[in-house]
Amino acid sequence: MGSSDDDHGGEEQRNAIWFGNLVRASREPRARYCTLRFTNLMDYFNLGALSVENVPNSDLEECREFFLCSWVILFVGRDREVDPSTHTACSCYICPMMTWDGYPIPDDYYKATRQWGLGGKISSPYADPDGRIMFLSQKQDGYAADKNRIVAVAGVSSEGCTELFASEDGACSWDLSPSAVWYASDRTLLIQVEEKGERVLYQLPHVPWPDTPAQSTCGASIPQALFLILQRYQARKRRT
Numbered sequence: 001m002g003s004s005d006d007d008h009g010g011e012e013q014r015n016a017i018w019f020g021n022l023v024r025a026s027r028e029p030r031a032r033y034c035t036l037r038f039t040n041l042m043d044y045f046n047l048g049a050l051s052v053e054n055v056p057n058s059d060l061e062e063c064r065e066f067f068l069c070s071w072v073i074l075f076v077g078r079d080r081e082v083d084p085s086t087h088t089a090c091s092c093y094i095c096p097m098m099t100w101d102g103y104p105i106p107d108d109y110y111k112a113t114r115q116w117g118l119g120g121k122i123s124s125p126y127a128d129p130d131g132r133i134m135f136l137s138q139k140q141d142g143y144a145a146d147k148n149r150i151v152a153v154a155g156v157s158s159e160g161c162t163e164l165f166a167s168e169d170g171a172c173s174w175d176l177s178p179s180a181v182w183y184a185s186d187r188t189l190l191i192q193v194e195e196k197g198e199r200v201l202y203q204l205p206h207v208p209w210p211d212t213p214a215q216s217t218c219g220a221s222i223p224q225a226l227f228l229i230l231q232r233y234q235a236r237k238r239r240t
Helices: 230-239
Strands: 002-005 014-019 022-024 033-035 066-068 072-078 090-096 113-115 122-127 133-137 149-153 178-183 189-195 198-204 224-229
Touching: 014 072, 066 122, 072 122, 072 133, 090 122, 090 133, 122 178, 133 178, 149 178
Parallel strands: none
Antiparallel strands: 002 014, 022 033, 066 072, 072 090, 090 113, 122 133, 133 149, 178 189, 189 198, 198 224
16 A cells, blocks of 8 residues: 655655555454554665656556565555655565564564665566565666566565576677566566567476576576566457
């Protein structure tokens, strides 16, 4: 649940994410659900005022800068250290959720972590049931065209991240620019790209990960194109 507030006095607009529990008073068929108190995620983890990226995709009707599941909330925020009118640098904030009632209070061990990615815009954060986290990051900080690259984080408490398909020349060993990533039920990584004017789904086979992802392990396989091309599938579906 998100909200935004227009602060008076010339301060920059701030966004907030709220979380809470949805409970049912009894198991009776007609029993209603009710919400308990909501907690401000930024205050809970002492993140301060952030400009949260929130750009829903009109085709998929979803936000690609936010992800949540039972154990973590991931969101993308603009870097406070730069001017957003000329910079696109973002960070991915990883917020582990032990409970959803606002307790316990975070400490040095239970805390949110910030991933700067590769220095540019970040999108499509995603986490799998094993605790691995992925997101897309650009290298160039600015509004000039740049490709998305897949970045891996070993877990919620990891301080560093690793670029998949990184190359010595910095150009990336995979020439396509992903637009979204997510995990399938078999732990393989699904990658959506725009290729030759069509939306194509790629699959990266599951690779046993070490505690800290290594470039040689993560970059060992190039994604294999699936037979599913979404635009063609949708076109065939409309004709039938």
